[in-house]
Amino acid sequence: MSEFADQLVKIDxxxxxxxxxxxxxxxxxxxxxxxxxxxxxxxxDKALEQVANVAFLPGIVKASMAxxxxxxxxxxxxxxxxxxxxxxxxxxxxxxxxxxxxCGIRLMRTNFRYEDIKVKIRDLTYALFNNVPSGIGSQGxxxxxxxxxxxxxxxxxxxxxxxxxxxxxxxxxxxxxxAIAGADPSCVSDxxxxxxxxxxxxxxxxxxxxxxxxxxTIYDAETADAFGISKGMITIMIHSGxxxxxYQVCDDYVKGMISCLQKYGISVPDRQLACAPVDSPEAKSxxxxxxAAANYAWNNRQCxxxxxxxxxxxxxxxxxxxxxxxxxxxxxHNIAKLEKHKISGKEKMLCVHRKGATRAFPPGHxxxxxxxxxTGQPVIIPGDMGRNSYLLVGTEKAAExxxxxxxxxxxVKSRTAAAxxxxxxxxxxxxxxxxxxxxxxxxxxxxxxxxLAYKDVNDVVNVVHNAGISKKVCRMRPLGVVxx
Amino acid sequence: MAKKYEIxxxxxxxxxxxxxxxxxxxxxxxxxxxxxxLADTKGIKLKEKISVKLKAAKFDELLAEWLxxxxxxxxxxxxxxxxxxxxxxTPTEIQAIAQxxxxxxxxxxxIKAVTYHxxxxxxxxxxxxxxxxxxx
Numbered sequence: 344m345s346e347f348a349d350q351l352v353k354i355d356x357x358x359x360x361x362x363x364x365x366x367x368x369x370x371x372x373x374x375x376x377x378x379x380x381x382x383x384x385x386x387x388d389k390a391l392e393q394v395a396n397v398a399f400l401p402g403i404v405k406a407s408m409a410x411x412x413x414x415x416x417x418x419x420x421x422x423x424x425x426x427x428x429x430x431x432x433x434x435x436x437x438x439x440x441x442x443x444x445x446c447g448i449r450l451m452r453t454n455f456r457y458e459d460i461k462v463k464i465r466d467l468t469y470a471l472f473n474n475v476p477s478g479i480g481s482q483g484x485x486x487x488x489x490x491x492x493x494x495x496x497x498x499x500x501x502x503x504x505x506x507x508x509x510x511x512x513x514x515x516x517x518x519x520x521x522a523i524a525g526a527d528p529s530c531v532s533d534x535x536x537x538x539x540x541x542x543x544x545x546x547x548x549x550x551x552x553x554x555x556x557x558x559x560t561i562y563d564a565e566t567a568d569a570f571g572i573s574k575g576m577i578t579i580m581i582h583s584g585x586x587x588x589x590y591q592v593c594d595d596y597v598k599g600m601i602s603c604l605q606k607y608g609i610s611v612p613d614r615q616l617a618c619a620p621v622d623s624p625e626a627k628s629x630x631x632x633x634x635a636a637a638n639y640a641w642n643n644r645q646c647x648x649x650x651x652x653x654x655x656x657x658x659x660x661x662x663x664x665x666x667x668x669x670x671x672x673x674x675x676h677n678i679a680k681l682e683k684h685k686i687s688g689k690e691k692m693l694c695v696h697r698k699g700a701t702r703a704f705p706p707g708h709x710x711x712x713x714x715x716x717x718t719g720q721p722v723i724i725p726g727d728m729g730r731n732s733y734l735l736v737g738t739e740k741a742a743e744x745x746x747x748x749x750x751x752x753x754x755v756k757s758r759t760a761a762a763x764x765x766x767x768x769x770x771x772x773x774x775x776x777x778x779x780x781x782x783x784x785x786x787x788x789x790x791x792x793x794x795l796a797y798k799d800v801n802d803v804v805n806v807v808h809n810a811g812i813s814k815k816v817c818r819m820r821p822l823g824v825v826x827x
Numbered sequence: 828m829a830k831k832y833e834i835x836x837x838x839x840x841x842x843x844x845x846x847x848x849x850x851x852x853x854x855x856x857x858x859x860x861x862x863x864x865l866a867d868t869k870g871i872k873l874k875e876k877i878s879v880k881l882k883a884a885k886f887d888e889l890l891a892e893w894l895x896x897x898x899x900x901x902x903x904x905x906x907x908x909x910x911x912x913x914x915x916x917t918p919t920e921i922q923a924i925a926q927x928x929x930x931x932x933x934x935x936x937x938i939k940a941v942t943y944h945x946x947x948x949x950x951x952x953x954x955x956x957x958x959x960x961x962x963x
Contacts, residue, residue: 388838415838417944417960442939442962479937480902537903548937549963587902590939590962594895597943601888614943757836758936758963787935827937 347391351375351382357810360406361395368610369398374406376744378806381411384755384798388415390422396612397425401620402433404686404693408744410700411806412753412798416441418615421699421754424747429621429681429692434609436618437596437629439696440679444593444633445640446584447518447675448701448723448750449648450734452570453655454667455577457557457822464555467658468780468823471553474654475647477546477827478784480587485544485646492539493528499638500645500673508544508649515712516670518702521641523680527631532595535632539588539639544646546583548788548827550751553651554580554725555823556732562815566736569718570671572817579668580732580819581647582725584677585640592636596629621681621694630679637678644673671734672721676701676750682710684745695745703737703748703813722813726752726800728781728792728824729774733804733815740811748813752800761796762787774824783826792826832860835958841936842945842960846953850886850916853955854893858925861894861941862907864961867933871909874928879921886918887948890957893921894941905929936963 350365354374359382361373373394377385385391390413397419398407404426413422418438427433460467476483487495495502500521503509514520546553558576561567572578585592600617603609603625609618619625648670652663659666679696686693704711704720711720722735730752737746756764767786770793774781783789801818808815835842843860847853862868879896883889897908908927915922939962948957 390838417840417942417962421839438942438944479934480905534899534903591899594899594940598892598895601943602884614946617943754838757838758841759834759836785935 345386345389345391347395348386357806361391363398366395368612369395371398371403372406373398373409375409375413376806376810376812377411381798381802381806385413390415390420393420394423396616397423399611400425400427400434400436400616400618401609402427402431404428410749411803412699412749412751414753414755416698418613419696419698422749423698424696424700424744426684426693426695426745427621429694433621433694434618435621435626435630435679435694436616436696437593437600438615438617439698440593440633441677441698442590442593443584443677444589445637445675446677447640447644447673448725449581449644449673450671450723451579451648451651451668452572452671453577453579456575457577460577464823465780467555468782468825470654470658471651472782472825475546475553475650475825476544477548477825479548479827481545481547481827482541483544486541487543489536492536495543495642496526496528496531496635496638498522499641503642503645503649509645513645513670515714517641517673518675520712521645522638523634525631526634526638528635530628530631531592531635535588535591535595538591539586542586542588543643544650545586546647546827547586548784550792551583551827552728553647553825554821556580556819556821558817559820560818562817566718566816570721570734570816571669572671572734578819579651580723580725581644583644583647585636586643588639589636592632596632599625633679637675640675641673672723674701674723682745685742693745697747699750700747701750702746703741704746705737705739705741722748724749724751724800724804727794727797728821729777729779729794731800732819733800734817735804735813736816738811738814741813744812748807749803752797752803754796755798756796758791761791761793765790765793779821779824781824781826788826831856837960840960841963842958844956844958846956848954850955851913853957854890854913854916855911857890857894857957857959858897858908858911861898861938861961862909864936865901865938866907866930866935868907868909871907871930872928873910873926875906876924876926879923879925881921883919887946887957889919889921890948891941891943891946891959894959897925898938898941938963
């Protein structure tokens with residue numbers, strides 16, 4: 344039981360406060376978005392302590408926040424949001440982004456209805472498994488030279504589109520148009536270059552997946568329509584990140600920033616929170632490399648989507664355009680970004696860390712592409728492989744969280760506990776009885792990713808919906824799952 | 828036989844607590860723990876050899892450095908290391924030879940990185956003890 348459980352103060356049914364008096368050194372309060380049911384899980388590990396630890400970061404404004412999918416991470420909790428004031432000593436912490444820099448979710452629509460393909464789902468899942476490289480350390484057919492790798496770091500998804508792995512419209516449906524400005528390949532180590540060369544267009548392992556889904560419930564018909572989504576539609580979701588490239592960038596910079604703690608006189612209770620002032624040379628270098636990794640991740644998901652489209656083309660002998668396989672949106676959930684937000688009525692440049700949290704811009708936000716100006720940003724929330732996933736939309740109310748919301752279901756059982764509790768063969772057979780076909784590289788992944796190892800995404804999404812920091816548009820159910 | 832290491836449960840990740848009567852034993856057992864999480868290490872041969880030379884500000888950070896280096900070598904060469912010979916270990920410096928071979932079909936878990944979260948080293952009545960959390 345977390346020692347912080349007794350210190351929580353209820354703000355309302357969906358917001359709880361860890362007062363800054365709870366731990367000496369906290370600069371702001373902690374705010375947890377959760378209901379009483381989810382709090383019971385949150386109390387079981389060290390996540391609340393990590394929310395308190397993040398509140399130590401110099402320049403942090405408003406609060407150290409946690410979304411309802413929060414769980415124990417390293418340094419930051421997974422599901423953490425923290426913004427620092429760049430002009431007032433605000434820091435950036437590589438641990439506040441995590442090792443899988445730019446990890447995120449991509450959702451595609453199709454013209455297929457469930458009825459059209461229900462007898463083909465097993466074969467289609469197997470075809471995707473065979474054509475999309477997945478698994479630990481997976482390497483794909485897209486191998487690039489160092490020169491091209493630095494182009495990927497600068498151009499992100501635009502690199503893939505320039506190679507014919509997608510179209511311009513894909514970029515308009517991607518956060519930052521698929522490439523964040525300010526990436527600097529010269530800030531990336533030789534080791535990261537080495538690890539990134541062979542991994543573009545690969546899914547990876549662990550919780551990364553590729554899923555065929557059916558839209559089963561529409562909550563907001565007007566917005567769903569604007570997103571090109573309708574009930575019964577087949578959608579495809581891709582969850583992946585920057586692979587070994589991003590892991591190495593983070594690894595290099597966490598180590599470097601540990602020495603910054605002394606240099607800049609910063610005191611944090613966990614070395615994994617190592618950080619440096621945003622305007623310091625160390626932070627500028629990290630941000631240059633982090634953006635390169637985020638662009639690598641967007642490009643990776645663009646390449647993965649291309650492989651999905653090509654698989655469908657071969658399987659159905661039809662062009663992907665004819666099958667309506669358009670990108671709805673792609674958004675990262677492990678990233679730090681410089682964004683303008685209002686603090687006490689004044690516009691400030693903040694460094695917003697989203698560590699397992701999703702950006703959720705409201706209608707009319709200047710950084711959204713024209714197609715989502717009226718609706719607000721699509722927000723994609725995957726669940727576990729046995730229950731549901733959601734499409735939400737950003738709201739003005741989320742100004743209180745720097746326009747951030749949850750990123751998934753959130754683990755509740757450790758991988759070791761899941762491995763003891765579940766049996767892979769039985770899990771696969773139980774899922775098949777529910778009409779869900781799973782194909783994975785290893786049995787270990789199946790048990791580690793067992794549905795009951797996660798919180799119920801329905802509970803998580805209800806909290807962000809009811810708190811108003813994003814709104815439900817529709818809910819999907821899984822049909823075919825490819826795991827690494 | 829004395830326990831070499833134990834697995835620590837963590838909600839999202841995984842950790843090890845390693846033991847040793849000497850620094851050499853501690854570093855060996857921590858590396859074996861990491862590679863046991865990563866792969867089935869039975870039958871790994873001593874075909875490949877690398878030399879490792881590292882420095883760090885503190886002893887626990889030296890251990891993290893050691894594991895980071897071995898993990899990087901694995902990630903770029905595919906070699907699982909199972910035997911270690913140390914030429915030098917001080918609280919801030921290490922020189923060692925690691926030996927092993929590739930195990931393409933025996934990989935169990937991807938370890939993304941060695942973290943500094945809850946990184947701990949202490950002296951106990953039985954010798955040395957350290958814990959490390961990995962991002963998986």
